[in-house]
Amino acid sequence: MNRTGHPLYFDYNASTPVPPRVRAAVLRALEEGFGNPSAAHPYARRARDMVERARIQVARLIGAEPEEIVFTSGGTEASNLALRGVLPGTNGGGLVTTTIEHPATQAPSRALEAAGVQVTRVAPTPDGCVEADHVSAALDAMRTPPVLVSLLLAQNETGVLQPVAEIAALARAHGALLHVDAAQAVGKIPVDVNALGVDLLSLAGHKLYAPKGVGALYVRRGVTIQPLLVGAGHERGLRPGTENVPGIVGLGEACGMALEGLDEEAKRQQGLRDTLEQRLGAAGFVVHGAGASRLPNTTNGRFPGVQGATLATRLCEELAFTTGSACHAGVAKPSDVLTAMGIAAEDAVCAIRLSLGRGTTEEDVERAGELLLRAVSAPRGG
Numbered sequence: 001m002n003r004t005g006h007p008l009y010f011d012y013n014a015s016t017p018v019p020p021r022v023r024a025a026v027l028r029a030l031e032e033g034f035g036n037p038s039a040a041h042p043y044a045r046r047a048r049d050m051v052e053r054a055r056i057q058v059a060r061l062i063g064a065e066p067e068e069i070v071f072t073s074g075g076t077e078a079s080n081l082a083l084r085g086v087l088p089g090t091n092g093g094g095l096v097t098t099t100i101e102h103p104a105t106q107a108p109s110r111a112l113e114a115a116g117v118q119v120t121r122v123a124p125t126p127d128g129c130v131e132a133d134h135v136s137a138a139l140d141a142m143r144t145p146p147v148l149v150s151l152l153l154a155q156n157e158t159g160v161l162q163p164v165a166e167i168a169a170l171a172r173a174h175g176a177l178l179h180v181d182a183a184q185a186v187g188k189i190p191v192d193v194n195a196l197g198v199d200l201l202s203l204a205g206h207k208l209y210a211p212k213g214v215g216a217l218y219v220r221r222g223v224t225i226q227p228l229l230v231g232a233g234h235e236r237g238l239r240p241g242t243e244n245v246p247g248i249v250g251l252g253e254a255c256g257m258a259l260e261g262l263d264e265e266a267k268r269q270q271g272l273r274d275t276l277e278q279r280l281g282a283a284g285f286v287v288h289g290a291g292a293s294r295l296p297n298t299t300n301g302r303f304p305g306v307q308g309a310t311l312a313t314r315l316c317e318e319l320a321f322t323t324g325s326a327c328h329a330g331v332a333k334p335s336d337v338l339t340a341m342g343i344a345a346e347d348a349v350c351a352i353r354l355s356l357g358r359g360t361t362e363e364d365v366e367r368a369g370e371l372l373l374r375a376v377s378a379p380r381g382g
């Protein structure tokens, strides 16, 4: 429990709370930005100005130009728009992706494959990192000219950072575009679309202290993609439908906040995460992806022999975190991401993910450590 009697929150990779400043911006948009941004009167102009200000704020956080930002309903839609927008699936084409993607890209890549696109999935090393050499080999081996490479910037379960800049150069050399799912990275670490060399980048509002149901796709100027929906010409025709003005304004404000003190906050969280890992390590906690560069706020690991679900049950009233497995009909199914890293199924079902955020304090880390150690050593059935 924290000071207010609620379970300690260690699940910031799943979603984040909306801070007062973002809430105030959303409320202002609801009150003052209710006009339809596409209309021609002052109420419309007010709403339109709010959307355009947010576009500038989002663009600034990732080093893009405002006109390169397309607002969506979240990370899933952004990645669907990227994959299906580049590869409409009617003319074949080739996609190189990985075995550790979030379902937001995994599912559209499967749908594209079913529609005749050649898809190659590159596996990670045991540390959870996809090697550029392996992507290069996959690009060389494709029957059809590769059109798109798509991978995560930061893996959502392990937090492992992928060598995107290197892979971007390879994609370019093969004449392919690069899409990056940066939903877990934006707002946690500095992300610059030009330094990375990406063509398309997805981000999700609720991972960076904005409300749920809003996100964006960065589309590099000059890159042509097809919309998923047809309708009126909103968002340069790429995402028709009247804009979610309050959500977009919230996303903009959250991006503005993220930019302030990003490096210091990342360092602070990394310090806390490392302390937590040390604490848990004394009780045999094995960190997954320990040898790779990782997000500063994320730890994924296991207490050998203790299922993640068991810990989640023991601590459900005290500590909010995620296990690395889904429970299907009472049987723990190991995470595909962890098994792709070569972790045995019986170890993967022991995985837990703890993700920290702006609200995490030293005291929280201390208490979370105590709770976990107690739960690990509790007698079976306790």
Ligand SMILES: Cc1ncc(COP(=O)(O)O)c(C=O)c1O
Pocket (backbone or CB within 6 Å): 013, 014, 073, 074, 075, 076, 077, 102, 104, 152, 154, 155, 156, 181, 182, 183, 184, 204, 205, 206, 213, 214, 215
């Ligand atoms: C890496 C990654 N991509 C995409 C998504 C989906 O984002 P949204 O929930 O906004 O659709 C998530 C959310 O869990 C994620 O972690």
